[in-house]
Amino acid sequence: xxxxxxxxxxxxxxxxxxxxxxxxxxxxxxxxxxxxxxxxxxxxxxxxxxxxxxxxxxxxxxxxxxxxxxxxxxxxxxxxxxxxxxxxxxxxxxxxxxxxxxxxxxxxxxxxxxxxxxxxxxxxxxxxxxxxxxxxxxxxxxxxxxxxxxxxxxxxxxxxxxxxxxxxxxxxxxxxxxxxxxxxxxxxxxxxxxxxxxxxxxxxxxxxxxxxxxxxxxxxxxxxxxxxxxxxxxxxxxxxxxxxxxxxxxxxxxxxxxxxxxxxxxxxxxxxxxxxxxxxxxxxxxxxxxxxxxxxxxxxxxxxxxxxxxxxxxxxxxxxxxxxxxxxxxxxxxxxxxxxxxxxxxxxxxxxxxxxxxxxxxxxxxxxxxxxxxxxxxxxxxxxxxxxxxxxxxxxxxxxxxxxxxxxxxxxxxxxxxxxxxxxxxxxxxxxxx
Amino acid sequence: xxxxxxxxxxxxxxxxxxxxxxxxxxxxxxxxxxxxxxxxxxxxxxxxxxxxxxxxxxxxxxxxxxxxxxxxxxxxxxxxxxxxxxxxxxxxxxxxxxxxxxxxxxxxxxxxxxxxxxxxxxxxxxxxxxxxxxxxxxxxxxxxxxxxxxxxxxxxxxxxxxxxxxxxxxxxxxxxxxxxxxxxxxxxxxxxxxxxxxxxxxxxxxxxxxxxxxxxxxxxxxxxxxxxxxxxxxxxxxxxxxxxxxxxxxxxxxxxxxxxxxxxxxxxxxxxxxxxxxxxxxxxxxxxxxxxxxxxxxxxxxxxxxxxxxxxxxxxx
Numbered sequence: 001x002x003x004x005x006x007x008x009x010x011x012x013x014x015x016x017x018x019x020x021x022x023x024x025x026x027x028x029x030x031x032x033x034x035x036x037x038x039x040x041x042x043x044x045x046x047x048x049x050x051x052x053x054x055x056x057x058x059x060x061x062x063x064x065x066x067x068x069x070x071x072x073x074x075x076x077x078x079x080x081x082x083x084x085x086x087x088x089x090x091x092x093x094x095x096x097x098x099x100x101x102x103x104x105x106x107x108x109x110x111x112x113x114x115x116x117x118x119x120x121x122x123x124x125x126x127x128x129x130x131x132x133x134x135x136x137x138x139x140x141x142x143x144x145x146x147x148x149x150x151x152x153x154x155x156x157x158x159x160x161x162x163x164x165x166x167x168x169x170x171x172x173x174x175x176x177x178x179x180x181x182x183x184x185x186x187x188x189x190x191x192x193x194x195x196x197x198x199x200x201x202x203x204x205x206x207x208x209x210x211x212x213x214x215x216x217x218x219x220x221x222x223x224x225x226x227x228x229x230x231x232x233x234x235x236x237x238x239x240x241x242x243x244x245x246x247x248x249x250x251x252x253x254x255x256x257x258x259x260x261x262x263x264x265x266x267x268x269x270x271x272x273x274x275x276x277x278x279x280x281x282x283x284x285x286x287x288x289x290x291x292x293x294x295x296x297x298x299x300x301x302x303x304x305x306x307x308x309x310x311x312x313x314x315x316x317x318x319x320x321x322x323x324x325x326x327x328x329x330x331x332x333x334x335x336x337x338x339x340x341x342x343x344x345x346x347x348x349x350x351x352x353x354x355x356x357x358x359x360x361x362x363x364x365x366x367x368x369x370x371x372x373x374x375x376x377x378x379x380x381x382x383x384x385x386x387x388x389x390x391x392x393x394x395x396x397x398x399x400x401x402x403x404x405x406x407x408x409x410x411x412x413x414x415x416x417x418x419x420x421x422x423x424x425x426x427x428x429x430x431x432x433x434x
Numbered sequence: 435x436x437x438x439x440x441x442x443x444x445x446x447x448x449x450x451x452x453x454x455x456x457x458x459x460x461x462x463x464x465x466x467x468x469x470x471x472x473x474x475x476x477x478x479x480x481x482x483x484x485x486x487x488x489x490x491x492x493x494x495x496x497x498x499x500x501x502x503x504x505x506x507x508x509x510x511x512x513x514x515x516x517x518x519x520x521x522x523x524x525x526x527x528x529x530x531x532x533x534x535x536x537x538x539x540x541x542x543x544x545x546x547x548x549x550x551x552x553x554x555x556x557x558x559x560x561x562x563x564x565x566x567x568x569x570x571x572x573x574x575x576x577x578x579x580x581x582x583x584x585x586x587x588x589x590x591x592x593x594x595x596x597x598x599x600x601x602x603x604x605x606x607x608x609x610x611x612x613x614x615x616x617x618x619x620x621x622x623x624x625x626x627x628x629x630x631x632x633x634x635x636x637x638x639x640x641x642x643x644x645x646x647x648x649x650x651x652x653x654x655x656x657x658x659x660x661x662x663x664x665x666x667x668x669x670x671x672x673x674x675x676x677x678x679x680x681x682x683x684x685x686x687x688x689x690x691x692x693x694x695x696x697x698x699x700x701x702x703x704x705x706x707x708x709x710x711x712x713x714x715x716x717x718x719x720x721x722x723x724x725x726x727x728x729x730x731x732x733x734x735x736x737x738x739x740x741x742x743x744x745x746x747x748x749x750x751x
Contacts, residue, residue: 205639209454211554211576211611214638281555325533327553329574 008032014057019361020377031384034427064364065097065385071316077106082318088126089403092431094339095420097385098129104162110135110146112154127430131157142166145175160187176236187239195219202275217245228255240264246299267315283324283331312362314341318406346418384427391418449568452577453618468739485514488545492518495551508737540564567744582615584736597624604630605664630654634675655695662703689715
């Protein structure tokens with residue numbers, strides 16, 4: 001590590017946005033020793049330590065580094081799809097400074113030694129922070145709860161069975177109750193597998209016309225409703241991993257009104273795309289849960305605007321060519337998203353649907369609070385995980401330029417407005433747009 | 435006999451992937467052309483030369499007797515060299531992907547590939563990877579365009595028209611590519627289409643397809659000119675979609691009694707292969723009102739028309 005890399009940095013003359021304290025000002029941000037020192041108007045070149053690297057951010061946004069609460073990284077077992085190293089490069093290019101990686105790997109992260117493995121691999125190979133989530137049940141089988149206490153002590157930040165739902169209500173109830181004793185957050189994928197059945201896309205006219213088996217929104221709503229009853233019973237901290245439909249949002253609203261400790265994420269895909277984007281059997285748009293109808297997408301955007309949806313995540317899921325160059329029925333679900341989460345999210349800002357503050361908050365300070373992380377804000381003393389964004393830069397996504405090992409992006413050749421120009425992790429610039 | 439055609443008739447596309455995407459003119463031109471092949475097929479000398487030198491590959495990932503035989507005869511009668519490949523003997527069983535197979539076959543420079551596959555959209559996927567023309571011979575629950583064309587030809591020959599006829603499609607609409615292609619085609623030609631099935635065998639949003647929907651045969655068959663029965667797959671009979679074959683036949687099987695709800699001159703169709711005693715009674719299947727055998731005859735003529743029309747879009751150098 002070169003000493004110069006940890007020189008103090010002054011991000012000068014930018015628009016500083018800190019959703020953790022509703023701050024939106026023009027000013028300078030000073031970083032030193034891996035921490036944010038000051039964020040205010042007029043620090044200027046005179047008020048900084050000698051040797052400070054001064055970066056002109058005129059016209060650009062200075063925001064907390066993003067925290068992606070749901071990203072699949074292929075380690076261990078699927079390194080051909082993504083490694084921690086390649087995911088971290090992609091994350092840095094997308095302004096994501098913390099990845100919460102998922103436990104549905106091979107082997108499953110259901111053992112404290114594997115949490116330790118991820119943390120060590122991240123330390124050695126990652127340019128952003130990596131925080132592992134651990135399995136909620138052993139082997140993700142949905143039968144016996146994992147060692148929640150020991151896994152948490154080893155560094156697991158939350159517990160989830162990845163893209164699987166725990167169908168046994170008794171198992172779920174006990175896991176929720178037990179997790180509460182450790183103040184552990186449970187993140188649950190809400191899809192009833194029986195109702196999903198053979199389904200590969202949203203149930204409705206479009207699936208019927210394509211001759212594809214549909215997944216009803218009830219598959220999600222039923223599972224979420226059950227979970228809300230169990231959370232009411234146990235008083236645990238619960239996070240719905242990926243909500244997609246209007247009915248589920250109604251269930252969530254009722255639960256929040258009751259005062260349950262419930263929060264929810266929406267993926268950037270479900271906020272910006274709908275079932276019609278599947279078009280002529282485009283397998284890059286085959287997702288789990290599936291893209292829904294336009295009215296569901298609109299409901300999801302409104303829910304984000306009013307704070308009902310707490311977090312926006314990428315649901316980054318790299319699939320190689322062999323998993324996607326197949327008939328739609330047979331293709332693997334999932335899309336990469338680390339690099340496009342913010343630019344795609346900015347579509348909602350530019351269209352006037354979501355205030356910029358709301359979007360950044362749902363990608364930084366809120367997930368930080370949920371996961372009890374120190375980052376996700378620009379307060380003096382916080383870790384210097386900071387991004388600089390040119391909000392108005394127009395560009396066309398070239399899949400070949402993506403850092404992720406897999407190129408299965410639903411925004412293939414999409415026109416986007418706004419891109420990350422600099423990503424700083426712990427006071428060190430890890431990405432710079434040339 | 436020489437086939438004389440409006441020289442202007444060229445299909446608006448290189449492939450036949452579905453009825454969706456065909457114009458009304460395309461459909462009518464194909465039916466007119468097929469009509470001439472019906473005459474030809476009844477002659478002793480059925481051989482034509484329009485596909486001479488061309489190679490046709492029948493690529494069937496799903497077992498089929500009649501469709502494959504029908505395409506094979508159609509190709510041979512037009513003078514093409516025909517090769518049949520079915521999944522049992524192909525390398526797909528050894529793990530080769532659909533796209534690898536497509537690329538491999540493409541390298542052998544066929545002119546037309548006819549494909550049947552168990553997954554919806556698979557034929558379209560394959561078509562994107564090859565240089566030749568591709569004909570969809572049935573993909574999953576999506577489309578089976580030549581079946582819809584042969585059904586339309588059969589109806590038109592027997593009723594003189596398709597416009598304003600009441601055509602009832604009964605049975606497993608949910609999984610049926612035949613139903614989807616027929617609904618689109620018959621609507622395009624101005625028929626009134628009705629579907630009859632238990633709710634478990636109807637796709638969601640079926641009413642958005644421009645059809646009348648009923649769950650009752652008596653109501654559904656009222657004033658019907660054509661009754662089109664669909665096959666119910668064996669694995670869907672026992673409790674998963676309907677309780678039993680007995681119960682299904684009781685409510686939805688076409689027997690003489692239920693057929694009497696339709697117009698006295700109503701005609702009965704079935705794409706085959708039939709499950710006698712499940713969706714259709716033998717006396718009806720083999721009765722005077724049945725067009726089932728004629729459908730098979732029209733199948734060859736329609737497929738000749740499709741191959742002929744597509745061959746006109748092939749490069750000639």
